[in-house]
Amino acid sequence: MNVPTENHLTEEQLVLYYYSEASETAGVEEHLGACESCRKAYHSLQRVLNSVDSLPVPDLSADYETRLWSALDARLGRRKSFAARWLLWKPLVIAASMAVLIIAAFLTGRTLERPSNQQKSVADSGIRERVLLVAVGDHLERSQMVLVELANAGAPATGHLDISYEQRTAEDLLEANRLYRQTAASAGDFPTATLLEDLERVLLEIAHSPSTVSAKQLEDLRKQIEDKGILFKVKIFGSQVEQREAAPSKAGAASL
Amino acid sequence: MEDTDSVAVARVKAGDGDAYRVLVDRHSRSVFRLAYRMTGNQQDAEDVVQETFMRAYRQLHRWEARSSFSTWLYRIAANYSLDLVRARKRHAETAIDETPANQGAPDDAIHALPASSPGPDRLLFSDQVQKCVASTLDELSQQERTAFVLRHFEGQSIEEISAALGLSANAAKHSIxxxxxxxxxxxxxxxxxxx
Structure with a gap:
């Protein structure tokens, strides 16, 4: 970059010089040494940018890292038992087991039910619902993680973005989702069945996407997630499930 | 620092989850500073930090040791901050009609400073500048704000910023x-x- 004194430095050159990004620092310095007008402009820029540094950032407490780690550790689930971690990675097995359990409980309840034993019937129904509630809640949480990952993935600056991890997870979740949907439908829980049907379509799209996607493909995928509003529905439904789990006594009568 | 980051990441990948704490301890405050300058809100910034480390943990397989771990973290934090600020703005736009007109502009608060404040002239000026910086940052487009914050406060190069934001170097430069x-x-x- 040649910087003759008769041609004043542009604001862009001054900004780049301030941030040590100028392609020819020596040329700019030489010009600033010789040209009062540019020197004034640069000092003015310096004052403005230096004043930006006055913007305060709140002080964090001394135990910030400890508090953060506690919160992260709980969310990362690293302290879960081997069994819990195994289950986390085997949604299909969980789903199948739960489905068998629910159907068995449902059939048992119907066989043993007596018109005079109303209390027992209500209790059985509550247990069945609670089993489904816990299983679906866990399933929705895992599904939400995949959807959030994709909805917020940074656009690939160059080339493609590897979504093979999300894809594999979506494939696993898809199988589980089918079983939960069928179970919910057969138990007459239509709101749950409808949500799971919507979720299934999105999981299917993810599972069938290429394992590496371009920015355009990623955008299309995001659009499908957004258009169906599935992330929002899953979040709302998930929080409802959490509330119901927290209040098991109320879980008897209504659907999920 | 980066070498030791690589070692910690390798340990996490090998199954030593506690090694992740080393990375959290090392980078959380700088991620917080970035997030605060992006969002202008402490609670949001703390949420961004937590979410950034969650995402980084889940996407650790995507990090390539040849790039800087902190730059990669900043990229995640900057993108999440952008999403959060966009969501907040959408929410604010829908709520604005219901906001009473007596909230006052930020500048009004300057005049409401107690007269007993120490060194009132200097303090008032400094407060005015800070408020002006904050409100101007709020008026920048999200791309401009992110690029500027990364360049000015975090000392990231234009090349790093363009990679973080998925922009060409020229576009990143012009945002700044x-x-x-x-x-x-x-x-x-x-x-x-x-x-």
């Missing part, structure tokens, strides 16, 4: 120029007047 122009327009009369 536009941000500086806007800050200059807002602050120059104030800081020149002070001298």
């Amino acid at each position: 120029f536009r941000a500086v122009q806007k800050l200059r327009r807002a602050l120059e009369p104030m800081v020149s007047h002070a001298l």
Whole structure:
């Protein structure tokens, strides 16, 4: 970059010089040494940018890292038992087991039910619902993680973005989702069945996407997630499930 | 630092989850500073930090040791901050009609400072500048704000910023120029007047 004194430095050159990004620092310095007008402009820029540094950032407490780690550790689930971690990675097995359990409980309840034993019937129904509630809640949480990952993935600056991890997870979740949907439908829980049907379509799209996607493909995928509003529905439904789990006594009568 | 980051990441990948704490301890405050400058809100910034480390943990297989771990973290934090700020703005736009008109502009608060504040003139000026910086940053587009914050406060190069934001180097550079122009327009009369 040649910087003759008769041609004043542009604001862009001054900004780049301030941030040590100028392609020819020596040329700019030489010009600033010789040209009062540019020197004034640069000092003015310096004052403005230096004043930006006055913007305060709140002080964090001394135990910030400890508090953060506690919160992260709980969310990362690293302290879960081997069994819990195994289950986390085997949604299909969980789903199948739960489905068998629910159907068995449902059939048992119907066989043993007596018109005079109303209390027992209500209790059985509550247990069945609670089993489904816990299983679906866990399933929705895992599904939400995949959807959030994709909805917020940074656009690939160059080339493609590897979504093979999300894809594999979506494939696993898809199988589980089918079983939960069928179970919910057969138990007459239509709101749950409808949500799971919507979720299934999105999981299917993810599972069938290429394992590496371009920015355009990623955008299309995001659009499908957004258009169906599935992330929002899953979040709302998930929080409802959490509330119901927290209040098991109320879980008897209504659907999920 | 980066070498030790690589070692910690390798340990996490090998199944030593506690090694992740080393990375959290090392980088959380700088991620917080970035997030705060992006969002302008402490609670949001703390949420961004937590979410950034969650995402980084889940996407650790995507990090390539040849790039800087902190730059990669900043990229995640900057993108999540952008999403959060966009969501907040959408929410604010829908809620604005219901907001009473007596909230007052930020500048009004300056005049409401107690007269007993120590060193009132200097403090008032400094407070005014800070408020002006904050409100000008709020007026920048998200791309301008992110590029500027990464360049000015975090010392990231234009190349790193373009990679973080998925922009060309030229677009990143121009985002910074536009941000500086806007800050200059807002602050120059104030800081020149002070001298």
